[in-house]
Amino acid sequence: MIRIILHGSSGRMGRVLREMISANPDMTVAAGIDSYTDSDADFPQFKTAAECTEEGDVVIDFSNHAAVPALIDFCRSRSLPVVVCTTALTDECLAAVEAAASEIPVFRSANMSLGINALAKALKAVTPVLEPTFNVEIVEKHHNKKKDSPSGTAVLLADAVNSACRNKKNYIYGRHGKDDECKITDLGIHAVRGGTIPGEHTVIFAGPDEVIEFTHTALSRNIFAEGALKAAEFLAGKPAGKYSMDDLI
Numbered sequence: 274m275i276r277i278i279l280h281g282s283s284g285r286m287g288r289v290l291r292e293m294i295s296a297n298p299d300m301t302v303a304a305g306i307d308s309y310t311d312s313d314a315d316f317p318q319f320k321t322a323a324e325c326t327e328e329g330d331v332v333i334d335f336s337n338h339a340a341v342p343a344l345i346d347f348c349r350s351r352s353l354p355v356v357v358c359t360t361a362l363t364d365e366c367l368a369a370v371e372a373a374a375s376e377i378p379v380f381r382s383a384n385m386s387l388g389i390n391a392l393a394k395a396l397k398a399v400t401p402v403l404e405p406t407f408n409v410e411i412v413e414k415h416h417n418k419k420k421d422s423p424s425g426t427a428v429l430l431a432d433a434v435n436s437a438c439r440n441k442k443n444y445i446y447g448r449h450g451k452d453d454e455c456k457i458t459d460l461g462i463h464a465v466r467g468g469t470i471p472g473e474h475t476v477i478f479a480g481p482d483e484v485i486e487f488t489h490t491a492l493s494r495n496i497f498a499e500g501a502l503k504a505a506e507f508l509a510g511k512p513a514g515k516y517s518m519d520d521l522i
Contacts, residue, residue, distance in 0.1 A: 276303035278329035281336030283307040322347035354378035360425030374515035383425035385500030393433035400437035407480035
């Protein structure tokens with residue numbers, strides 16, 4: 274039985290995780306950490322990580338970037354493995370996550386979907402063939418409650434493309450202006466927000482007289498929760514170190 278401490282237990286992803294964990298006989302929620310408490314929760318709840326007194330085998334974090342540094346300190350003090358799923362982390366926070374990996378197992382991915390990470394691998398394979406003559410643009414769409422822009426996933430996909438380029442591309446966030454020429458060395462990233470779109474990412478390779486598009490559509494948040502649970506199962510019992518979807522898939 275894997276005892277999971279949920280950081281962000283009352284949020285959208287926290288609730289999805291709770292439902293999926295309750296259906297898994299090999300997992301249980303040991304505690305929830307969130308500034309908001311739920312009356313329907315059947316596990317101990319704490320407003321901050323520092324207040325948590327429950328024992329666990331692994332922490333899953335789907336929260337706000339501002340809460341992650343305190344969580345990392347908590348995990349280090351308790352020698353707890355942590356799956357960091359929160360996006361829009363600052364450089365300072367990313368440095369703290371990197372440093373923690375020398376003491377505890379840390380799993381981090383900008384997107385927990387297995388499909389997105391498979392797409393990233395596919396982009397690395399096709400980019401060298403298309404790079405010389407194809408412009409690359411990424412369009413990402415999310416619900417109107419998403420706070421960060423562009424999405425961490427869009428940057429993940431852009432980085433996958435750029436890692437396979439001989440001549441590294443410059444990221445252009447949105448386009449405006451009459452003299453905004455699209456150079457072959459540019460990689461445009463564009464964000465759309467509206468409604469309840471769970472998440473859609475399209476990578477466009479536009480060349481002379483032909484266009485290739487790779488699109489991933491998230492039909493529900495379950496795919497991210499499923500990836501997080503697989504990561505938690507993978508991480509439990511691992512030695513200290515930095516882990517990612519590359520290790521899982």
